[in-house]
Amino acid sequence: MRQEKFGVLLVNLGTPEAPTSSAVKRYLAEFLSDKRVVDVSRLIWWPVLNGIILPIRSPRVAKLYQSVWMDEGSPLMVYSRRQQAALQARLPNIPVELGMSYGQPALKSAIDKLHDAGVDRIILLPLYPQYSCSTNAAVFDAVARHFAQMRRIPSLNFIRDYAEHPAYIAALAQTIKTSFAQHGEPDMLLFSFHGIPQRYADQGDDYPQRCRATTRAVADALGLSAERYMMTYQSRFGREQWLTPFTDKTIEQLPAKGVKHLQVICPGFSADCLETLEEIKVQNKEFFIEAGGTQFEYIPALNDDALHVELFYQLVMEQMTRPA
């Protein structure tokens, strides 16, 4: 029997092509039209999105993107490309493609490239460590939509998430140790995850459990006692109730409780992006200092760190050596 030809498809969210109001509008329009992200009836959502959210949010958010934009582009894209290149170097005989759920490079073109390279089994690795219907399932849907257009679809190994993978926990523990060594041990270590509507969790999305699993495993690996760390949710959107406790509200209250030195890590973001570099590193730092905190450090995402690439390598190898 012919040996199967494997290919790897790394997927992340996507990001605007430029830090301009029109590019942000195009990006948000695609992202926020996905029913996996906002599941409100289209009859209600379409006029709200097009009449209110896009015109008001796009220019405001474009300014925020300008403040974090790198010479090579949007941070999320820059780090995702570096992750792809590093994993490709580690797996020289297997094509590794990057696809974005929204914007460029489109998932569709990444799948086409793998198809053209003769791949008959795709290892699909969404770079969201904790499963959520709004992210990992959205990737699965998008891949299935493209498969629906193909006559000959490849086999698919879908990595649902890796919230508790030992190599992921080890990489996070290492980066926290490095930060402690560099800046001193803080009074509190805060694990901040992107939020989702509470309703999604009530309806069965196990995202909060997956976030807790990561947090517990890292705290155990570091031997942190319960009063030295906390877990919160950031990046709220819209009027609905989102998962609590909120990162910003928590941070504002910490100095009054005696926390003067705070370090924040965002383990749900595999690459630094607007939500970490601006919302946490700039905005939430300000909230903490204004409330009386004295020392604040944001611990960078794992990005293209060697231990992160090692995790991707192990995840891929586990799929390749799995009995079919």
Ligand SMILES: C=CC1=C(C)c2cc3[nH]c(cc4nc(cc5[nH]c(cc1n2)c(C)c5CCC(=O)O)C(CCC(=O)O)=C4C)c(C)c3C=C
């Ligand atoms: C409207 C609902 C949203 C849900 C649900 C949501 C879930 C979710 N998102 C991420 C990761 C990222 N989100 C990012 C930006 C971002 N997220 C939303 C909305 C929802 N996210 C918006 C509107 C935006 C754009 C910025 C803004 O307008 O505030 C990013 C950063 C992208 C970048 O270009 O830097 C990431 C990454 C996760 C992991 C998640 C659910 C678990």
Ligand SMILES: [Fe+2]
């Ligand atoms: Fe988001």
Ligand SMILES: [Fe+2]
């Ligand atoms: Fe945000």
